[in-house]
Amino acid sequence: MKKIGATFKQGLLLCLLCLVLFCLYGLGVYVQFLHTLPKADLFESAYSKSVLDRQGRILSVFLNQAEQWHLKSPTPIPNKLKIAVLTYEDKRFNKHFGVDILALLRSVKNNFTQTKRTGGSTISMQVVKLYLKPKRTYSNKINEIFQALALETAYNKDEILAMYLNNAPYGGNVIGYHSASLLYFGKNSTQLTWAESALLAILPNAPGLLNLNKNPQILKNKRDLLLHKLHTLGYFDETILELSLKEPIPQGKKPIQNLAPHLSLKLIQQSTQGNITSTIDKQIQAKLESKIKAYHKKLLSLGILNLSALVVDTKSGEILSYIGSQDFLDIENFGQIDGVVALRSPGSLLKPFLYALSIDSGLIAPQSLLVDVPMFFSNFKPQNANKTFQGLITAESALQKSLNVPFVRLLQNYGYEKFFFSLQDMAGLKPSNASRYGLSLILGSKEMSMLQIARLYRGLGNYGSFGDLYATLPYEKKQEKSYITQGSAYLTLHSLKELKREGELDYHKEKMAFSWKSGTSYGRKDAWAAGCSPQYTIVVWAGNFTGKPNPNIFGVKTAGTLLFELLEELPHNNVNFTLPTSKLTYIEADKFSGYRLTEDMKALLPDNATKDATQSILFPLDSRILRTSPFYKKVFMYDGKELDSQDENFIYATPQLTLNLPLNVLTYYKLQNVNVEKHLTKQEKTLKIIYPTQNLKIIQPKDFSGQQELIIRIANLKNQNISWYLDKNLIHSSNSATLKIFLPKGTHYLSIVGKDGDIDSVRFSVEN
Template sequence: MKVQIINFFKHLSITGKVILSIITILVIGYIFCLPRELFHVPYSTVVTDRNGDLLGARIASDGQWRFPPRTTTPEKMKQCLMMFEDRHFYYHWGVNPFATGRAVWQNLKNKRVVSGGSTLTMQTIRLARNESRTFGEKFIEMILATRLEFRASKEEILSMYVSHAPFGGNVVGLDAAAWRYFGHSAEDLSWAEAAMLAVLPNAPSMIHLSKARQALLEKRNRLLKQLYKEEVIDESTYELAVSEPLPEEPHPLPQIAPHLVSRFYQERNGKYSVSTIDRGIQTQIESLAERWSNEFNRSDIRNLAILVIDIRNNQVVAYCGNVNFERKQAGNQVDVIQAPRSTGSILKPFLYYAMLQEGSLLPDMLLPDIPVNINGFTPQNFNLQFEGAVPASEALARSLNIPAVTMLQRYGVPKFHSFLRQTGFKTINRPASHYGLSLILGGAEATLWDVTSAYANMGRSLLQLPQEKCSLLLASSQEKEEKRSYDKLRMTESEQQAAESELRETKQTASEASGTDIFQPGAVWQTFDALTEVNRPEEIDWKSIPSMHSIASKTGTSYGFRDAWAVGVTPRYAVGVWVGNATGEGKPGLVGARTAGPVLFDIFNMLPASRWFKRPGDIFVKAEICRKSGHLKSRFCEETDTLLILPAGLKTEACPYHHLITLSADETQRIYENCANTEPTIQKSWFTLPPVWEWYYKQHHPEYNPLPPFKPGCGEDALQQMQFIYPPMNARIVLPRQMDGSKGFITVELAHSNPATTIYWHLDNCYLTQTQDFHKISLQPSSGKHSLTAVDDAGNTVSTTFFVE
């Protein structure tokens, strides 16, 4: 064959060779004359909900409402276009010779251009080239149109046309026109609406809604009559269509989830995004947010954000980044869901979980709730009170600060910092030493997105689902396949192999990550069990009402009343709420339990209810727990409960608060009034807390019996007899000024297991005074370091050091 071709070229004349070369060049030129991408134009950013309903859009960079290209054309629009523009669209190869001949004859007859004879394929080329209309340009359009017919199917060509055709003003493309003129999608067009849009691209500047309305109406009705004559529509449809009025003016595009649309505008500019949002839930959430915002505005609290995650599929179903997006006041444009804010107490459940999982805490283990000073850090509870000792689960449910700080000190700040980073808190990015113990009380910043996602993953652990980042984009399999094919056209073979290798590595990494989920169901179950005890705003016994469903919830308030948080989880949803001012100013009433909390429960009342999580099986072990201390039973604990705990909890300390003591007969009768004991002594297990714990604890627990006084030489050294309530060790104190400007006083206080004893006070080795019953004195020390010592009747001594600034 090769020899025959070579011989053929040898026997050709020079003229023949030139002609053959020209033909070859023309064929090659024809093959490559059409650009790979016809349209180089910017597109609007379009965002829909999970079902394809439009949420909102942002205009293209050239000021045009031009939605991303369609892949199909609605049947009504297709019929109208072919009837009006190109009846033989499916029968020609880009150029219709009869239409071209008719146009030439009409133009010659009228001595002016009255018809172009362009097919829809040629019009598509003209839209792509956007050149002046000349005979030369018309010839180029014909060539490119035939070439386009070889590359694309008829459906694809029609989709290109309707996606880029002008529809008057700055409206380009069928989708933008349908929404701007009729307020709904192109798939829902009526015959009258489709006919109006079909005639608009023919003369979009001359026929418009605001001018020449009568001409537009007549042109539309003529097209409808043609459709009726060709039996595309029946008589009743025709009569209904011609009676339908033209739209009065363009409709504004929907403004649902505007902050989400803006987020996609930043991340996916010019693309069509199918989000995971459920439009029905979204609109209800926005209405609820507006209602609560009007309430909060009375207290000058102007901003509110809500995030709702369906934890079963880990998809966001409602995204309210803020309220009043359309109002141009300070802070309304801020997407608070993405904005780092002080966490307040919202991180406490993660510390509770981590300690349970590690085995350094049991759910009801007593924690100290007393004044503390840790290197100058003096946390306070929200109510500025102390209870001496509180079960860990109760401390979490009531969001007490001092027990939380004690827990973090025991667990370790670096370890907790690392845990939070693994959980997904990207904004906690400074060293652990930067935050210190304040990390648990709002010393760090987090986003509502990260907080709600972390709580959602806790819920997913109980549903035995992989823990991963929640999704905001719902891409159909068709869209993914189209994108993959589209990208492959632009890749070399080596690039394709590299992309496939990267995809395999990504899948393998995801698979490995799913096997090392950070939250384990056992500790999550116990954490949620504590969080279901959080007081609800309704101030009712919600457990007694069958219609009320269980919710694991937590509120938080940042320092200075700048941020109010509330997060809740059910087996169906995780909901995060933030209330405050995006500008950062605090307000006295901005408290999580009073603002964000009621919003949270209002949302859950609106969402479908679901049964509570099933308790994880084969994870817990039975253990005997001291009923009073929450620790593992010691040999002196008499009142115990058999509870299910995590296996790691078996290594916790046995109850250190029960001691075996010996009581005399008189002491037994004094304590137990009805006791008829005749024995000279009796041994008794006694629940005893450290002196400072005891001092506060017995104020809230009248049933608590302090330890009776020791008989001299009978074990008083076994227990700590007294502790300073104030000042704590190494406290730094600033003395207040009196009204006359003189230096004020400091009041020091001490707790003793036997208040009736006498205490002798010494400051810097100098005797001051003595007290009995109430061990509290006032001092006026000079600036500098001081040592305060207290000695009781039995010679027991306790000292503390403090600094006066």
């Protein structure tokens, strides 16, 4: 008897020792696993990358490194799915600490007494199994128990359930409930029905069943069994049960439509996150991509192969639609190139910004006259697109007609370096040398991207406040800076809204308030249209990614038409820019020239002209004072005649303000058979060398004799006979306004002498 008691004690001690060792072993497994657990999701590195729109809707999805559709849901688990999964997999999930003792004991009993094995794993234990992927052994099963306890220590129940459902297998290469929802039902997981939730609850338990050609009925039976159980538990009524039982099993995977592929690729390369939330509006993106593809088909026959477009929220700077090409899958026409970031000549798109800055500098008002006649700026002779000139034209009309010559001259007056540095700040350009571009800057010699153009026009639409564009949410809003006054921005936007272009289509202006500008690059390589409303900023580009020119490329016709087709697809675009009344005031300006007349100048006007000499115009309060008119000159009149200081009656003459048009303008009008004699004052110079200009360096190729051909141009208002002298030698005599000569390399002196004694001279050099 004593022997039996001693044996029992030894056995008990041995059991206690084994229990202690088991607990110590378990504690070791627990502590070791706990210390390896990251603070974030266990599976963060395994997820497929996806790009979402601003409302969390899928834009683009990319397979992970294991070639799986493995998406992490961007939203909390839907309540229906949570109920279905816990009912089917782990009904005591919210009560246990990672291990369900009752389920484990039942599993042990069934495995020893029944041929069909049953599992006792909790959802926490299954998360461990999904994470570690251990072999199926009893020792690993024991380890899972303690690892599940550690998991419950490190994470809360919602986090554990989310990790399970985001990483559970759903058949083939589909991992996670969000992937399954998209691929099997073609919908976001937030929209799952009870039937769909029940199906997703049973699949991880037997993902091999989802062979839709072999097991649809088995799958349906298991789903329906769970639906009946959910109904019995009171989660929904009889009507919902009947409707749910009638829902069919999915017949295969549905294709996932990838939208905004160029932006999506860019974002996933820049981020380590699984889900990247963009600022894109999926509905707008889908509509505009469809519109772009349809429009592209119309252009193909014209040899225009590529299109890009960008839509930005004017107020916030958030990108709402990003279309890098006509079709990402159009391999033949280089559709994978991202046209939004490509650098190209912007053509005339920069003119509104010189216009606005010039208003702020007091150089012009919208009503101010600019000179539009043939001009030389050193070696640069700009031409208007239609090869014609207007003589004198208001600044507003010059902008609306996109005339090159007046804006080159305006840039010269404003300062091309000053404009370049303002442009650099407004558009976010990288620092570069302004002298590389010179006066051709205003015609598009500085290449820019669509993003930079959008930043400019968005800033203009934001009443002159410029800042970054944003593509992802959330973002840290950076401080914006005003480079254009609110008043000047409004006047510019108003001018761009009133555009009337030749051949312009009906753009439904009654329905849409939009201020826009077109642009065509030199050689017809790029067609642009860019503009803004209080809601949207849109930039459109059409051309060829190869850089091949095309005579069918026109900013207005090619890109402008598309811009307004896109605009029609955008919601709530019927608000005009509000007049900033506190930033604008009415000033008095000369009615003829649109510049300021001082009180002293008005006092010198003829009596019959004083009454109607001025007009009231809107001008920014924060701008510099508008310059005085350059088209007037003070003369001295006596007995209806103009006198000079040498005249004996000069002491009796009275000062008077008279119109004094520039010589090149008078020359232009004379060539148009307009009588200019009445605009000539006594001291007016009527003879002038227009080209070459003083100290000009002419660089041009030689002919076969080693000399360079040069066409000299002069202004000869009185049509008098002219003697032409080159290097002090008489070379020609006539009343012609041009002369072709051949010159050797070196410095030369040119003089012209008129019959009435007028003279003009220039010094220039020829290089090769």
